[in-house]
Amino acid sequence: MASGGRLPKLVRTRQFYTGEPFHTAKAALRGGNNRSPLLFGHTLQARLEAEILNKICTGGQWWAHPLGVAAVETSAQSAVVHLDGHTTFRRGTSYPRSAHALDNLLPGTESGAQVSGVVGLRIAGINGPNLRLTLVGGGCDLVLRGTPETDWGVELDKRWERFEKAGEVPLWHAPQLTADEEQHIREFPLDWNSRRRLDWLGSALLRRIAVFHTSSTAYSCHAWIHDDEWIFELDTVRGIELDHDAFLGRLMDPVWGVPLRIRSQFCSCNRHQRLGHNLYTLQCTYHLEHADGSGRGGLQLRFRHGSGTDAGDARRTLTSVGAPAGWLDRVLPTSSPDVSPPARHEGRPSRWSDGKGRS
Numbered sequence: 001m002a003s004g005g006r007l008p009k010l011v012r013t014r015q016f017y018t019g020e021p022f023h024t025a026k027a028a029l030r031g032g033n034n035r036s037p038l039l040f041g042h043t044l045q046a047r048l049e050a051e052i053l054n055k056i057c058t059g060g061q062w063w064a065h066p067l068g069v070a071a072v073e074t075s076a077q078s079a080v081v082h083l084d085g086h087t088t089f090r091r092g093t094s095y096p097r098s099a100h101a102l103d104n105l106l107p108g109t110e111s112g113a114q115v116s117g118v119v120g121l122r123i124a125g126i127n128g129p130n131l132r133l134t135l136v137g138g139g140c141d142l143v144l145r146g147t148p149e150t151d152w153g154v155e156l157d158k159r160w161e162r163f164e165k166a167g168e169v170p171l172w173h174a175p176q177l178t179a180d181e182e183q184h185i186r187e188f189p190l191d192w193n194s195r196r197r198l199d200w201l202g203s204a205l206l207r208r209i210a211v212f213h214t215s216s217t218a219y220s221c222h223a224w225i226h227d228d229e230w231i232f233e234l235d236t237v238r239g240i241e242l243d244h245d246a247f248l249g250r251l252m253d254p255v256w257g258v259p260l261r262i263r264s265q266f267c268s269c270n271r272h273q274r275l276g277h278n279l280y281t282l283q284c285t286y287h288l289e290h291a292d293g294s295g296r297g298g299l300q301l302r303f304r305h306g307s308g309t310d311a312g313d314a315r316r317t318l319t320s321v322g323a324p325a326g327w328l329d330r331v332l333p334t335s336s337p338d339v340s341p342p343a344r345h346e347g348r349p350s351r352w353s354d355g356k357g358r359s
Contacts, residue, residue, distance in 0.1 A: 014038070017256055019071030019082070019210035028073070038256055039076045041203040044140040048133065049079055050195070050202025051118045052142060055104040057209070059222035059233075062088040062314070064322040066212045066221040068097055074207050078141040080130075081206070085147045086321050094321075098131075098146040099155055105133075106156075107171040107181065108163045115171070115184040123172050126152045136177050194228040197297035200290070201230055204258040205299075208251070215250040217243055218303075219311055219318070219331040228297040229287075235304045235311075239336030242269060242305040244284055252288075259291040260299060269305075281306030311338045 007029065014025040017038060029037060041049050057067040063084040064070065073080040087100040107117035124132040129146040146152065156172075163170040171178055185192050212221055218234035225231070236242050252260050267284040282305040289298040315332040319325075332339050 010037070013256060015210070016214045016250065017208040017210055018073065019065075019069075019213065020073055021071070024073055028075075038207060039074060040200070041074070041079070041140075041207070042076070044135050044137060045077050045079075045142075046199040046203035047196065048121075048135050048140045048142050049206045050199040051121065052081060052105070052133075052144075053202045053206045053209075053223075054195075054225060055118060056101045057206070058224060059220065061090065061100075062317045062321055063097065064318070064324070065210075066216070066218065067209060067223070068100075069206075069209050072207055072209055077139070078143075079207065080143045080145055082145045083147075084321070088317055088321050092317075096146075096150070096155075098144070098150045098152065101144060102155055102159055106159055108168045109171065109178075109180040109184075110168050113180070114187075115181055116168075117172075119181045119184055120177055121172060122174070123156065136174075194297070195225070197228050197295075198225065198230055201258070201297055201299060205230070208256075208258065211247070211250055213327065216247045217241070217331060219314060229300050230297070231300040231302065233302040233304060237311050237332060237336045237338040238306060239333055239338070240331070242282070242284070242303060244269075244286075244301070244303040247303075248286065248301075258299075260288040261291045261293075263287045263289045263298065307338060311336070311340075313340050315339050 007026065010029055011022055011025045014020065014029060014037060015022065018025065020028070040046070057069060059067060061068070063086070065084055068084045068087065069081055070084055071082040073082075083097045083101060085097055087095045087097050089095070105117050105121060107115055107119060107121050109115045120136040122134050122136060124134040124141070126132070129148055129150045129152075131144045131146070131152040133142045133144065134140055160170050169178075169180070171181065212218070212232075212234075216234055217236045217240055219237060220235040222233045223231065234247075248262075251257050264287045265285065268282045269284055282303075284303040284305075286301045286303075287298060288301070290296050311332055315328055315334070318328060318332070334341060
């Protein structure tokens with residue numbers, strides 16, 4: 001794609017979006033093309049990636065990275081998702097990230113009941129810390145990469161036994177869509193179809209998931225789907241400037257970003273407003289749609305800034321799960337009135353990143 005001094009700069013740019021190691025990003029660029037340095041998933045591959053984002057990247061817990069994913073490596077028909085090591089829930093309970101992912105992804109059902117997990121998701125194989133996933137019908141491939149000590153076989157066996165003890169049927173080894181899965185699709189057609197209109201967006205965001213870490217001032221991110229809109233709420237503490245324009249610029253970059261355009265916006269930013277009042281919180285809301293105006297589902301971004309985003313002990317908790325020290329200093333500075341003073345020993349920084357992409 002490029003040579004000489006230009007290539008390292010392009011590699012760093014790619015890392016801002018993917019979080020990949022330098023050598024992986026470099027190899028991908030050498031084998032890619034100039035017009036689309038970050039390929040898009042298509043059809044079933046896009047659906048698989050969107051389901052992953054929807055089920056395990058919702059926020060509401062503490063991870064080393066805002067959505068619990070350290071990096072994503074991609075090609076046109078495959079993706080490798082590097083999971084963080086642990087999930088810490090708001091109540092303080094710690095849980096392996098791999099186990100948390102399986103709890104939300106694996107399909108199962110009681111006879112005649114709504115299917116839990118991802119309809120049509122199947123286990124394609126295990127290789128060390130790598131769990132290979134696909135959908136019924138094939139033509140798509142996604143690997144969840146856990147930490148080196150992750151034992152996917154043990155975790156899957158535990159959940160198989162748990163399903164059976166609860167009188168539920170595990171579905172992740174069925175060769176075809178089961179009758180329960182087909183019934184689920186028939187009974188919830190509006191929900192099913194609205195999700196499919198968002199597959200392109202979920203896939204594109206997962207493939208650029210590092211922007212929430214490298215290019216945002218938010219220390220916390222929550223995500224959910226409502227109708228045909230994917231909503232992300234990003235919280236920024238007082239003491240640092242809310243720079244949502246920089247995030248939007250990177251997300252919508254014509255070469256590296258997602259093909260989006262702003263449909264409407266409500267911006268309450270006021271650089272002269274003192275954010276000292278304990279009840280005052282700004283929110284800037286942006287509604288985005290596909291750049292071609294095709295109405296294929298949209299993205300809503302809520303940038304929150306003020307005391308309503310009180311981080312409390314967030315810095316201590318994020319330090320304990322391995323969040324990079326450089327990123328913590330940027331999004332949770334100890335000078336902010338919303339951040340509790342750091343513990344005497346904050347711990348070692350993450351092995352993944354300094355907040356500017358893995359290398």
